[in-house]
Amino acid sequence: MARAPLLQLSGISLTFGGNPLFDGLTLVIQPGDRVALVGRNGSGKSTLMKVMAGLTEVDRGNRTVPPGITVGYMEQDPDLSGYATLGDFAASNLPEGMDYKLAVVAEGLKFNPDMAVATASGGERRRAALAKLLAEEPELMLLDEPTNHLDIQAIEWLEAELSQTRTAFVLISHDRAFLRALTRATLWVDRGEVRRRESGFDGFEEWRETVWAEEDEARHKLDRKIKAEAKWAVEGISARRKRNQGRVRALQVLRAERSSQIRRQGTAALALESGPVSGKKVIEAKSISKAFGDKVLIRDFDLRILRGDRVAFVGPNGVGKTTLLKLLTGELAPDTGSVSLGTNLEIAVFDQARARLDAEATLWDNLTGDPLMRVSGAADQVMVRGQPKHVVAYLKDFLFDEAQARAPVRSLSGGEKARLLLALATRDAPQVLILDEP
Known part of the structure; x- marks a missing residue:
């Protein structure tokens, strides 16, 4: 019998600033999934994760989580305002008598629950957010850049913890080694479309280049067809006959299809030029x-x-x-x-x-x-x-x-x-x- 998914998004559409970020998006997260969520900066990865967490209201579509299933979310910049110590924040959703779970995780992450929020560094705050999520033990963990500001020891502990967990998780990270070691499936956010591949991050670049090559070939064929049809429409006397107006309208459809295609984002023109010569x-x-x-x-x-x-x-x-x-x-x-x-x-x-x-x-x-x-x-x-x-x-x-x-x-x-x-x-x-x- 097929297992019920932990999370399902159906027909999700979301617009920011007049531009559609997602349109008709559908995806499913199953028990045991270990998913890398990848894409260019600004492509909508964090927004999609917030939709999955139920924190962002969409224009259309449905988010479905079965009864009894909990979804935990760790955001990029956790808000610790209103808490005196890191431990107060990390234990805020734990049932009474379950503080021992936080103590176990705190030991692994080497963070001090008694540290005041006001004096905690960025890495210490993120360790508190990680401890909170891990101690709560949800059925699905959504982790947005969990290794940011973590030291090497904490990253190694987290990788070991996630590698042996049976909990499903979706992971955003710029740490390629971390993604390769932990993931078994990949969700790729690219120009409003989300593609899924049933393989971890290892091999993602080859898959991406194959998809882009196929896209370029299809665009090239479309350009050639438009060029040929445009030449016929301009030079051919038959194009002006009433019975051929359907072919002219088809050309307009082809042109509309071509103009609606979203170009891939290039690379940043980052210039690190040497300044005037300084002393040794x-x-x-x-x-x-x-x-x-x-x-x-x-x-x-x-x-x-x-x-x-x-x-x-x-x-x-x-x-x-x-x-x-x-x-x-x-x-x-x-x-x-x-x-x-x-x-x-x-x-x-x-x-x-x-x-x-x-x-x-x-x-x-x-x-x-x-x-x-x-x-x-x-x-x-x-x-x-x-x-x-x-x-x-x-x-x-x-x-x-x-x-x-x-x-x-x-x-x-x-x-x-x-x-x-x-x-x-x-x-x-x-x-x-x-x-x-x-």
């Missing part, structure tokens, strides 16, 4: 220390970074990696010791918290409002590597369309926010690029 020394730290209250993060630390170096900072969440970056760039002052920067140094910073972005302002205003990008007397221009450029043209370099230019930043997906931050960070030709969880 880039950053030098001597015996620096930093503490917050009784918590010492850095003690007597020395570091010398020279031109051409590529340095990775690794360590568990909360040990002070971001704090160290802020000390080295001068954003924070050390309690002891000194930091000196090289001559003629331009530093571009991609920050973990995306604090540089104004979520309520538009993409346009975020660029033109930046004092280093503003062009005096030209409200529609930004300064890019010493040359004025139209705001929309610069946004298109980072795969944003003209309609998005006036949209608020809060409407963007996590990946789109990252692209906008890159647009701000690489406006000049920096000698140093600092990437904090890009």
Whole structure:
């Protein structure tokens, strides 16, 4: 006997900003499914997951979950407002007497339930959200970028936990190794269409290229047919006869079909040009220390970074990696010791918290409002590597369309926010690029 699905979406249609995101979408998640949900940034992956979680109201269609089935959802940026500690948040939906489940998960993820929300790092907050979802043990888990801001130890624990669970899950992640290790099916969101392949993420690129090649061949055949029919309609006397008007109308249908086809998104025109030559020394730290209250993060630390170096900072969440970056760039002052920067140094910073972005302002205003990008007397221009450029043209370099230019930043997906931050960070030709969880 066929098993009842855990979740079914039927005929889902959803429009954002006048543009259809999904139209007539239907999909099913079965018990035991391990699904990779993939697609370009802004394609609608997170929105689709929110529809699956029942958090986004659709224009048409139905979401069906059988009685007794629970669906748990971990979003990209969990909202912990209203909770004093990480443990308060993680245990908020647990029945009385079930706190031991949270304790087990907290041990595995190495997070402190007693930590105050106000002082928790991005990685610590995400571990609390993961602990909440895992402790609740739903029949279906929806995980949106669960490895973001997690340290290596936490990612390894989560991978081991998911690899042995019997719970079904749908997973969005940019960690290819994580997807390859865990998934057995793939949902591909591409220009409003969702395709399913009964195989994990391994091999997805080959499948995608095959689909696109078939699409290109079909488009080429359609173009040739339209060209031939258009030539007949213009040159052929018979085209003007009443009995041939059906063929003319068929040509109009072909042209409408061709114009409705959505072109594939290209690649971002990210330019990381070398700036003016700086001195050999880039950053030098001597015996620096930093503490917050009784918590010492850095003690007597020395570091010398020279031109051409590529340095990775690794360590568990909360040990002070971001704090160290802020000390080295001068954003924070050390309690002891000194930091000196090289001559003629331009530093571009991609920050973990995306604090540089104004979520309520538009993409346009975020660029033109930046004092280093503003062009005096030209409200529609930004300064890019010493040359004025139209705001929309610069946004298109980072795969944003003209309609998005006036949209608020809060409407963007996590990946789109990252692209906008890159647009701000690489406006000049920096000698140093600092990437904090890009």
